[in-house]
Amino acid sequence: MTDLSAHSDLEHGGHEIHYDPEGCKIGFWLFLFTEVFLFGMLFIAFGVYLTGYKADFQASSAMLDVKMGGINTLVLLTSSLTMALAIRAVQVDKKGQSLFLMLVTIGFAVVFCVIKYFEWTHKFHTGIHLGSAETFGVPSVLTDMPRGQQLYFGLYYVMTGFHAFHVLVGSILIMVAMYYVANGKVNKDRITLIENAGLFWHLVDLVWIYLFPLFYLIK
């Protein structure tokens, strides 16, 4: 729309110059919708089988460690807080504080993954896994369990695994945000990128808030 000759070296004059934070936010919210539908289908599948195999699901749920799950919930909730504070810090132009808070957020993400790792490996050692004896060292006891419990643990590994993958992606996004905050490209006037990273992190948190009671607390 602007003078063509001024941009002849740029492929695209318009948008390199034109910055539309509103548009970026709408775009990212749409992306979050896709995530919600992605996890939504998993929750629907979970709901279907929960109704079908209620007793089996309750029995399996009792086999999970509520303490570990509970700590992980606290960890993620706190990390959401630190992330929100990091955004606030950028808004009031405190670069160092923001970088520190994002580092803390990533630290929490690491703690979450470590706890998850211990939970999973513990389950593997007791024979609750979907693989062969060669891979895991112990033969699977899962195949001898009632059908509902097999389904439960199948869903457990898929859903928490998928969530853990999102924790990983979220951490990478936060690192990208750190990079841009550090070099000043994200600042109090251009804040969309860190805000979007924050939104994604809150989604990861939100999904866990549903996963935790569904898997750990069915009584």
Next chain:
Amino acid sequence: MASDAAVAHKQDYVNFFNTKKGIMSWVWTIDHKRIGIMYMCAITFFFLLAVCLGLLIRGELMVPNAMTDGKPFLDVFSPLFGGVTGGDLYNRVLTLHGIIMIFLFIIPSIPAIFGNFFLPIMIGADDVAFPKLNLLSWYCYVLGAIVAIISVAVGGIDTGWTFYAPYSANTSANLYLPLTAAFILGWSSILTGINFVVTIHRLRVKEMGWFEMPLFCWALYATSWIQVVATPVVGITLILLMMERFMGIGIFDPAKGGDPVLFQHMFWIYSHPAVYIMILPAMGVVSEIIPVFSRKTIFGYKFIAFSSIAIALIGSLVWAHHMFTAGMAYEARVLFSLLTFFVAVPSAIKVFNWIFTMFRGSIKMDPPMVFAVIFIILFSIGGFSGLVNGALATDVHIHDTSFVVGHFHYVMFGGTGVIFFGAMLYWFPKMFGRMYNKTIINISAIMFFVGFNTLYGGMKLMGLNGMPRRYADYVVEYAQIQKISTHGSWLMVAGIFLMFGTLFYSVFKGKKAPDNPWGGATLEWTVQTPPPLLNFDEQPENIRGAYDYPEVVAEGEPKETVGV
């Protein structure tokens, strides 16, 4: 830039083909027009490839009992498919035809080519909202296509394009590659959808309100929402299927308490709305073509606009009509049958509006209009047979027969496919600055129309008489009609190749086309042909209504080629 549009244009400008040269200027381009052209090349290639596969299927069905007699026609091509023969080969060819046509052709066709190229111009923007995301979306398409082709090279798959469990969870064919391909292509679709929604919200020129947008933009808006909302569902379904195959999580496996019907639900929750991803943009194009060639304002603008949204909404609630015989509860089947009838209403609203637009117009049967009319006829036939499928009682009779295949091809090929041709013919002069030979195209349109009805009409008749779908072999009773059907396919494909040959020739050798060869009122006809890099020399002002035909007609007859 209303009436002085034609005068105002400098002739000495650089069009988007010439701003930069060399292969790298295409590889890293973020120009929506170049990305549109790249999609056009790839999608046309895959379309013609899948047409050839369709011909092979028809060839196999030419004579009855070919399999039982041990003389299957397809065996000639078995070296191309890693030495697979007989019925296995037939299943692989059929699956490949379906996967290419659905995932690589129909879903991206109109939005990715013409949406990319024309949406920004139609709303007065100089590009889409996220040009780099747009390029990423193109590379997702390319990557998905490559993975799909590799999957054929390593032996192909035999599940059909629907990947139904439990067969897909157990078949020996390598399913990871095609599932990954579909997953990546889903990303391409989502990214394009996000891009278009934001573009329409944020980049319309100030004076263009929602109800001043061309209807093609409305159709793309509805489509993009379906892409954003429905595609992740199939994404997770395909991931679950891969997990099921990889480590046996049991979710679709009855032996472990899972339910294969759940797969069908999850698959169709996406894939039924996906048929509206396919058809809505085509309907949008029809709403553009018909007023231009009737020289008349569109009839019922708001109804057409809202019916797109209504189709998107209701279309999301009808998925289980694909599963009437899969063992669902009676109440659920009745409900889904009812909802299916509701979705016919907005489609019918559109058809009536188009017909009333033509009514008392001064109709010009130029090639785009010919295809728009063919669309209305074929889509209506397909739509009415859709009611036969949607009604519970009749569906039980025709389920899994070639009647369903005929229906699907009438609405998808006779709908979206035909308008893929129509859109290409309509916007061809604008994209390439050349005009094609209209007589040859009209002849190819007639060949296509006659061949099409012979081919798929035959399928419908066979289906009513019990010919099952996806069978490689059949009894001698169907021989006559199968033969006629196959002959129809030859005529149809000859028409298609004649058309694409003419267009290909015209890209290089066609006569020069002016800015507005058809006398259209939408913004893309006010820019130079082919458009300059940033579409508009200056911000478009005083734009006229997208369907303001009294004013356009007053300007006199449009010239179709420069210097005529």
